Amino acid sequence: MVGTKKSERILLRAGLSRRPFRxxxxxxxxxxxxxIVLIIIGLIxxxxxxxxxxxxxxxxxxxxxxxxxxxxxxxxxxxxANGRLPCPDSTVPPNNTGQSNPVGIGICAGCANPPCxxxxxxxxxxxxxxxxxxxxxxxxxxxxxxxxxxLGGLTNTTQDTFxxxxxxxxxxxxxxxxxxxxxxxxxxxxxxxxxIGAAGQGYGVAAVAISQSSVDNVFNAPPGLTxxxxxxxxxxxxxxxxxxxxxxxxxxxxxxxGDLYNKVCGTQKTKIRIQNYTTATxxxxxxxxxxxxxxxxxxxxxxxxxxxxIDIYQGSTVTFYNNASCSPSPxxxxxxxxxxxxxxxxxxxxxxxxxxxxxxxxxxxDGKVQITGxxxxxxxxxxxxxx
Numbered sequence: 055m056v057g058t059k060k061s062e063r064i065l066l067r068a069g070l071s072r073r074p075f076r077x078x079x080x081x082x083x084x085x086x087x088x089x090i091v092l093i094i095i096g097l098i099x100x101x102x103x104x105x106x107x108x109x110x111x112x113x114x115x116x117x118x119x120x121x122x123x124x125x126x127x128x129x130x131x132x133x134x135a136n137g138r139l140p141c142p143d144s145t146v147p148p149n150n151t152g153q154s155n156p157v158g159i160g161i162c163a164g165c166a167n168p169p170c171x172x173x174x175x176x177x178x179x180x181x182x183x184x185x186x187x188x189x190x191x192x193x194x195x196x197x198x199x200x201x202x203x204x205l206g207g208l209t210n211t212t213q214d215t216f217x218x219x220x221x222x223x224x225x226x227x228x229x230x231x232x233x234x235x236x237x238x239x240x241x242x243x244x245x246x247x248x249x250i251g252a253a254g255q256g257y258g259v260a261a262v263a264i265s266q267s268s269v270d271n272v273f274n275a276p277p278g279l280t281x282x283x284x285x286x287x288x289x290x291x292x293x294x295x296x297x298x299x300x301x302x303x304x305x306x307x308x309x310x311x312g313d314l315y316n317k318v319c320g321t322q323k324t325k326i327r328i329q330n331y332t333t334a335t336x337x338x339x340x341x342x343x344x345x346x347x348x349x350x351x352x353x354x355x356x357x358x359x360x361x362x363x364i365d366i367y368q369g370s371t372v373t374f375y376n377n378a379s380c381s382p383s384p385x386x387x388x389x390x391x392x393x394x395x396x397x398x399x400x401x402x403x404x405x406x407x408x409x410x411x412x413x414x415x416x417x418x419x420d421g422k423v424q425i426t427g428x429x430x431x432x433x434x435x436x437x438x439x440x441x
Contacts, residue, residue: 137213248288275303393431
């Protein structure tokens, strides 16, 4: 160690050589490597965001479909409890209250351009603001008539008459060329006129609920009510089976007449009302019941006194007479009997579906038929507004 410089002795003591200190390429990242890493990180983050957004959209769609099913179920429950369908909420959002308009029995009011909005409060639904999962208010249309003097369709019924009226609609759900509102059609029916263009192109429905623009955001469909669900058009909607895509983006839930009839009327017999529009008082006796009912004439259009109708249940047979004892003259004449016994069986000519239907007028679809002719007591469609 003799003769070694002091600085060299310090380096040797520190265990360091006198070779220059160099930073090799293995001790850092180049700009190219850093760029590749950032690109990879960006792709991972982007994929994660896409998956996250897709998951959110899927959850919203699932929740909206569930709410549509809940709306249908609530309409069925309401009809079972009240014997009628609830009218839409006609108040334009964001001021919509969720209340049926009107609240009670009657012709739906205020909804000038159906579909209006779901009466979520009336239906006792937990839908804040009546909105779907995309913050759009559910649209809603049901079977009611808007023409002047109309009887209200399925909104102006009672528990006694609801199933009879419903059966009329059910029996004629696919009639072609008759105003049927609301109805659903497929893409082959080009006209928006509230009618079914040809057999197989559509059918009438009791109710329809629509999630307006929830899937617009998913399928990039035009904003608003797409397809035939356009404000201002006739109450004709695309079928629920219509595929969503760039041209059509609404979610539509249908409540068919058959679904409603099976749920509401499956546990109770349908009733039909027969009104007396002969020129004289008639007397009626239901098979198995000894009572002879007096049915006053309503030929003037208004039943001024007493009862001018008789209600019979499905499967019942009624016979009309010209005397208060409901007894025919001795056989074989039976002169006191007015017409043949009538059985309301829901399958033949003496039922609400085939007898009480007048698609061109405002008096059909009311669960009522009439007897005319003092001698024959011919059964036919009721064409009188009262009683």
